[in-house]
Amino acid sequence: MRVVSGIQTTGNLHLGNYLGAIKQWVAMQDQGECLFFLADLHALTGNVSPAELANSTVEMAATLMAAGIDDRAILFNQARVPAHAELCWILQGTARMGWLNRMTQWKDKAGKNREGASVGLFTYPVLQAADVLVYQATHVPVGEDQKQHLELARDIATKFNTDFETELFPLPDPLISKAAPRIMSLRDGQAKMSKSDPSDMSRINLIDDDDTIAQKLRKARTDPEPLPEKLDDLAERPEAKNLVTIYAALADRDPQGVLSEFAGQGFGAFKPALADLAVSVLGPIRDRLTQLLDDRAAVQANLAKGAGRAQALAEPTLKAAQKAVGLQV
Numbered sequence: 001m002r003v004v005s006g007i008q009t010t011g012n013l014h015l016g017n018y019l020g021a022i023k024q025w026v027a028m029q030d031q032g033e034c035l036f037f038l039a040d041l042h043a044l045t046g047n048v049s050p051a052e053l054a055n056s057t058v059e060m061a062a063t064l065m066a067a068g069i070d071d072r073a074i075l076f077n078q079a080r081v082p083a084h085a086e087l088c089w090i091l092q093g094t095a096r097m098g099w100l101n102r103m104t105q106w107k108d109k110a111g112k113n114r115e116g117a118s119v120g121l122f123t124y125p126v127l128q129a130a131d132v133l134v135y136q137a138t139h140v141p142v143g144e145d146q147k148q149h150l151e152l153a154r155d156i157a158t159k160f161n162t163d164f165e166t167e168l169f170p171l172p173d174p175l176i177s178k179a180a181p182r183i184m185s186l187r188d189g190q191a192k193m194s195k196s197d198p199s200d201m202s203r204i205n206l207i208d209d210d211d212t213i214a215q216k217l218r219k220a221r222t223d224p225e226p227l228p229e230k231l232d233d234l235a236e237r238p239e240a241k242n243l244v245t246i247y248a249a250l251a252d253r254d255p256q257g258v259l260s261e262f263a264g265q266g267f268g269a270f271k272p273a274l275a276d277l278a279v280s281v282l283g284p285i286r287d288r289l290t291q292l293l294d295d296r297a298a299v300q301a302n303l304a305k306g307a308g309r310a311q312a313l314a315e316p317t318l319k320a321a322q323k324a325v326g327l328q329v
């Protein structure tokens with residue numbers, strides 16, 4: 001089993017990233033060979049300033065380390081392993097315009113201004129496919145929003161293998177977190193919690209202090225009804241359901257068990273309990289993060305070490321792909 005996943009380096013890591021992806025990553029370190037990376041090349045497809053990109057890459061790496069990614073896994077930033085971009089170019093010959101045109105993230109991010117969108121935003125999922133295929137990844141732990149991109153990676157792998165009569169790329173399986181496939185905004189139960197939401201009150205950042213965490217949860221949008229006994233009865237109450245999901249995922253408990261405990265109580269009681277839990281889980285991560293950020297050079301050194309290990313694993317696959325398509329390198 002080879003596990004590969006990444007995070008785009010823009011803005012701050014938040015609770016959705018943690019519960020949907022990072023928590024799985026930490027747990028998987030004992031189950032297989034793991035490579036986790038900061039997708040700094042992907043960040044270039046948005047409007048990110050050089051200073052922000054450089055800062056975000058180091059801070060996010062430190063956040064992953066603080067959350068428990070350690071030497072059992074290979075941690076690095078994508079730009080330091082040129083095999084990603086090199087394989088991406090080869091796969092651009094395989095991916096079809098029609099496939100990329102159907103990507104919902106492309107449609108959402110480009111909006112009505114497709115002519116003005118960067119080319120990189122369009123070909124973004126091809127780089128993502130290269131990210132996993134260059135390691136012949138078998139498993140990719142992600143939140144639900146990345147499922148479509150991984151289906152595309154499978155389509156690209158299948159077409160490449162067929163066109164060039166090879167079995168080079170295994171089809172990577174997306175591993176979508178069962179506990180937290182899609183954590184929603186604290187302000188709107190229909191929108192996912194996101195780095196790009198303009199309202200900071202919509203998300204809990206992993207760098208937030210205890211008071212901020214408690215305040216954001218206190219102010220989270222809810223409804224006046226008490227919590228029901230059954231999970232099914234939350235189907236029409238997305239904000240309430242989201243808070244119960246967050247509680248269950250943070251506590252490693254079943255959401256139905258959480259409801260049984262709080263059934264009949266209102267948010268006046270539930271929110272403080274959730275805030276205490278969130279602070280108890282996220283507080284220690286933030287404290288470790290703050291310490292790690294005192295020595296950014298050590299974080300950088302860790303990334304450089306990871307990049308060397310990653311490049312060594314990627315090189316044979318890249319060479320095989322170059323050979324398969326007839327490149328003389």
Ligand code: TYM
Pocket residue numbers: 004005006007008009016017018019020021022039042127128129131132140141142143144145146180181182183184192193194
């Ligand atoms: P990114 O940076 O948006 O998110 C990183 C991870 O966090 C998950 N996630 C969520 N999970 C649950 N609820 C949410 N509200 C939520 N928001 C984010 C994402 O699903 C993801 O797993 N394109 C990717 C980065 C990437 C990548 C890759 C991932 C680049 N190359 C190769 C996997 C494999 C992205 O922008 O994720």
